Amino acid sequence: MTSEADDTIAAIASPMTPAPRGIVRLSGHDCIDVLCRMNVLDSNEASGRRPFRSSKTLALGDPLGAIEVDVMVWPTQRSYTGQPSAELHLIGSAPLLQSSLDAAIHAGARAARPGEFTMRSFLAGRLDLTQAEAVLGVIEAEDRGTLDQALSQLAGNLSRPLQAARSTLLDLLADVEAGLDFVDEDIEFISDEVLMQRLDELRSLLLQTRSQLSDRGGASPTIRVVLRGLPNAGKSRLLNVLSRTESAIVTDQAGTTRDLVTVESSWGGHSFQLIDTAGLETREKSDPEAPISQEAQLQAAEAARGADVHVWCIDATGEDSFASLKCPDAVLADAKRSAELICVATKRDLMPTEWNGDSMQADLALSSESGAGVDALIERLVEFAEQRDAGETGSVIGTAARCQDSLAAAIEHLAQAIQWTEQMAGHELVAAEMRLAVEAIGEVTGQVYTDDILDRVFGRFCIGK
Numbered sequence: 501m502t503s504e505a506d507d508t509i510a511a512i513a514s515p516m517t518p519a520p521r522g523i524v525r526l527s528g529h530d531c532i533d534v535l536c537r538m539n540v541l542d543s544n545e546a547s548g549r550r551p552f553r554s555s556k557t558l559a560l561g562d563p564l565g566a567i568e569v570d571v572m573v574w575p576t577q578r579s580y581t582g583q584p585s586a587e588l589h590l591i592g593s594a595p596l597l598q599s600s601l602d603a604a605i606h607a608g609a610r611a612a613r614p615g616e617f618t619m620r621s622f623l624a625g626r627l628d629l630t631q632a633e634a635v636l637g638v639i640e641a642e643d644r645g646t647l648d649q650a651l652s653q654l655a656g657n658l659s660r661p662l663q664a665a666r667s668t669l670l671d672l673l674a675d676v677e678a679g680l681d682f683v684d685e686d687i688e689f690i691s692d693e694v695l696m697q698r699l700d701e702l703r704s705l706l707l708q709t710r711s712q713l714s715d716r717g718g719a720s721p722t723i724r725v726v727l728r729g730l731p732n733a734g735k736s737r738l739l740n741v742l743s744r745t746e747s748a749i750v751t752d753q754a755g756t757t758r759d760l761v762t763v764e765s766s767w768g769g770h771s772f773q774l775i776d777t778a779g780l781e782t783r784e785k786s787d788p789e790a791p792i793s794q795e796a797q798l799q800a801a802e803a804a805r806g807a808d809v810h811v812w813c814i815d816a817t818g819e820d821s822f823a824s825l826k827c828p829d830a831v832l833a834d835a836k837r838s839a840e841l842i843c844v845a846t847k848r849d850l851m852p853t854e855w856n857g858d859s860m861q862a863d864l865a866l867s868s869e870s871g872a873g874v875d876a877l878i879e880r881l882v883e884f885a886e887q888r889d890a891g892e893t894g895s896v897i898g899t900a901a902r903c904q905d906s907l908a909a910a911i912e913h914l915a916q917a918i919q920w921t922e923q924m925a926g927h928e929l930v931a932a933e934m935r936l937a938v939e940a941i942g943e944v945t946g947q948v949y950t951d952d953i954l955d956r957v958f959g960r961f962c963i964g965k
Contacts, residue, residue, distance in 0.1 A: 505620060505623060506528065506529055507528055507609075507610055508526060508527065508528025508529065508530040508531050508533075508534050508608060508609045508610070509526065509527055509528055509609060509610055509611070509612035509613075509616055509617070510524060510525065510526045510534075510601055510604040510605060510609035510610070510611065510612060511524070511525055511601065511611065511612035511616075511617070511963050511964035512524055512525075512597045512598070512601055512963070512964050513525040513587070513617075513964035513965065514592060514597070514964075515592075516594045516597065517592070517594075518592060518593065518594075519592030520591070520592060521589055521590075521591070521592050522589070522590055522591065522592030522593065522596070522597045523587050523588065523589055524587065524588040524590070524597060524600045524601050524604060525585070525586075525587050525612075525617065525964060526585060526586045526587070526588075526604055526609055527579070527580075527581040527583050527584070527585040527586075527612075527617055527620060528583055528584065528609070529583060529584060530608060530609075531583070531584040531585060531586055531609075532546045532573070532575055532584055532586075533546075533608065534604060534607045534608045534609050535571065535573070535586055535607075537607035537608060538558065538603050538604060538607045539558075539559065540556040540557075540558055540569065540571050540588070541554075541556075541571065541573070545573075546575075548575055549575055549576055550575070551572075551573060551574045551575070551578075552572075552573055553570060553571065553572045553573075554570070554571050554573075555568065555569075555570055555571075556568075556569055556570075556571050557569070558588070558590070558600060558603065560596070560599045560600065560603060561599075564595065564596065564599055567590055567591070567596060567600075568590070569588045569589060569590045569600070570588070570589040570590075571586060571587075571588055571589075572586060572587045572589065573585075573586045574586065577624070580617065580621050580626065581617055581620040581621050581624060581626070582620060582621060582623075582624020582625065582626050583620060583624070588600055588604075611963075612963055612964065613963065614958065614959055614960075614961045614962060614963050614965075615636075615958030615959065615960070615961025615962075615965060616958070617964070617965060618632050618635050618636075618958060618961060618965055619632070619954060619958045622946060622954075628656075628659045628663070628945045628946045628947075629944070629945055629946030630653055630658045630659045630662075630903075630944065630945060630946075631653065631654050631656060631659060632946075632958070633653070633902075634650045634651070634653035634654035635654065635961075635965065636960060636961055636965070637649065637650030637653065637654075638650045638651060638654060639961075639962070639965060658709070658713075659944075659945050661705060661709065662709065662941055662944055662945050663945055665702050665705050665706065665941060666938060666941040666942060666945070666947070668698070668702060669702055669934060669937060669938050669941070670938060672690065672695065672698055672699070672934065673931060673934045673935065673938065675689040675690040675695075676689075676690065676695065676927050676930055676931045676934065677931055679927060680927055680928065680931065692921050692922075692924070695921055695930075696918050696921050696922060699914050699917055699918050699921070699934075700914075700918060702914055703911055703914040703915060703918070706907055706910055706911050706914070706941075707911060709907060710903075710904065710907040710908065710911065713903055713904065713907070722764075722771040722772065722773050723770065723771065723772050723773070723808045723809060723881070723884070723885055724772075724773045724775065724803075724806060724807045724808050724809070725772050725773065725774050725775065725807065725808065725809040725811060725881060726775045726777060726800075726803050726804050726807035726809070726810055726811070727739055727774065727775065727776050727777060727811050727813060728777055728780065728800065728804060728810055728811070728812050728813070729779060729780065729812055729813035729814055730779050730780055730781070730814070730815075730820075731778075731779030731780075731781055732779065732815065733779060733813040733814055733815050733846060734813050734815060734846030734847055734868055735776050735777070735779070735813050735846075736761070736776050737846075737868040737869075738811075738813065738844075738846060738866075738868050738874075739761060739763060739774055739776040740868070741868045741871065741874055742763075742765060742774055742874065742877075742878070743763040743764075743765050743774055744765075745763060759796070759799065760775055760776065760777060760799050760800070760803055761775070761776040762774070762775050762776075767878050767881065767882050768882035768885065768886070770881075770882060770885035770886075772881060772885075775803050775807070777796075777799070777800035777803055777804070778793070778796035778797060778799070778800050780797070780800070781793060781797070807839060808839060808840065808884070809839065809840045809841075809842060809881060809884055810839055810840065810841050810842070811842050811844055811877070812841065812842070812843050812844065813844050813845075813846050814843070814844075814845055814846070814860065814862070815845075815846055815847055816845040816846060816847045816848055816850065816851050816855070816857065816860065816862075816865060817847055817850050817851065820860075821859065821860040821861055822843040822845075822860055822861045822862055822863075823861055840884050842863050842864065842877070842880055843860075843861070843862050843863045843864075844862060844863065844864050844865075844866060844877060845857040845860050845862035845864070845865040845866070846866060846867070846868065847867065847868075847869075848865045848866055848867035848870075848872055848873055849867035849869045849870045849872070850867075851865075863880070864876050864877055864880070902944075903943075903944045906940045906941070906943040906944050907940070907941075907944060909936070909937075909940040910937045910940035910941050913933045913934070913936040913937035913940065914933070914934075914937050916933045917930045917933035917934050917937070920933065
């Protein structure tokens with residue numbers, strides 16, 4: 501799919517469905533000339549160097565005639581593709597969009613291939629390879645969680661630490677190779693102890709990055725479910741019922757749970773980690789149990805930050821409701837943006853038969869004593885798991901699959917470099933392993949690539965992106 505990078509390309513960049521607005525996108529060194537030949541720019545506009553927007557008329561011939569279009573022009577390299585670019589905005593009608601594209605091709609552009617606009621952005625250095633893949637992830641995201649992952653990757657949260665690691669490794673390599681040049685003059689640019697320490701730090705960073713990619717790629721599918729709420733809200737008993745164990749201590753005394761209680765369970769083919777936490781409370785500093793309570797609250801908050809699902813429990817026999825929790829920020833302020841909140845009214849067995857929890861604005865009402873409503877909660881958890889799995893099809897998964905081998909190779913080369921240094925086998929061998937590690941990291945971010953890699957990455961895009 502690699503192409504002639506200087507050609508002016510054109511494509512329909514919006515869905516071919518009826519809409520108030522549709523877009524035809526162009527990019528290439530002759531982009532402005534193509535627009536002039538289409539008679540949507542005049543000679544004065546074509547000579548400008550600043551981006552501009554103008555309302556024009558585009559003649560499409562019989563039977564469509566002339567239509568109104570908004571022309572947006574980026575006449576220099578300061579565009580998404582790093583080339584002169586333009587967009588024609590018009591009514592989102594399939595015949596009009598196709599005819600406008602045909603007019604651009606007739607004026608000298610050629611039809612773009614899948615992913616060619618983003619590939620040009622990559623080749624121009626506007627995006628690295630992981631960010632280019634994240635563009636596809638944003639396009640394909642079907643839920644908030646996968647969109648958050650793709651946007652995070654697009655913002656450089658994956659590539660920045662890898663680029664920093666590669667830069668640090670190049671600096672270390674320069675010191676090692678400089679020492680080789682002055683080996684006969686007893687000049688030491690970096691000691692073996694410092695070199696091993698720095699290489700081990702880089703290796704740890706790559707191991708952490710690889711682990712994160714494994715999580716994104718589905719290698720760690722366990723869903724973390726944290727049970728939260730006020731003291732004596734029925735969290736511990738619910739944990740025992742869900743897990744069919746007696747893992748949590750259950751008493752009528754509030755505040756029994758202090759440490760986190762974690763249990764693994766499986767429903768519907770999905771793995772879940774259930775976490776019981778201390779009840780939400782604040783104590784006066786004069787209270788002798790205040791330090792213990794504070795530590796328990798810190799543990800609960802930490803568990804909540806990493807949870808995928810928050811099951812918030814309130815005692816149905818009390819007077820509280822979930823009204824304030826319907827704004828997720830009330831309990832998810834420090835949680836993952838993709839976290840799910842399920843409000844559960846517990847101790848349903850202690851309420852009248854006709855009671856259904858509507859007054860509490862609960863999502864579910866259940867009884868850990870009788871088991872009523874527990875299956876409904878499990879169904880909600882399984883539904884969440886299936887929705888999450890269905891959304892994990894974007895570019896972030898593609899990045900994980902593509903990068904695993906390269907990161908594994910970089911980690912192995914760094915480990916070998918550390919071993920050669922420790923064994924005093926010679927800095928020539930150390931430098932060789934470091935160079936291989938630099939190349940492997942470069943394969944991830946795109947400093948090192950082949951046509952085959954570009955074909956595999958950008959061939960998954962749709963035309964116009």
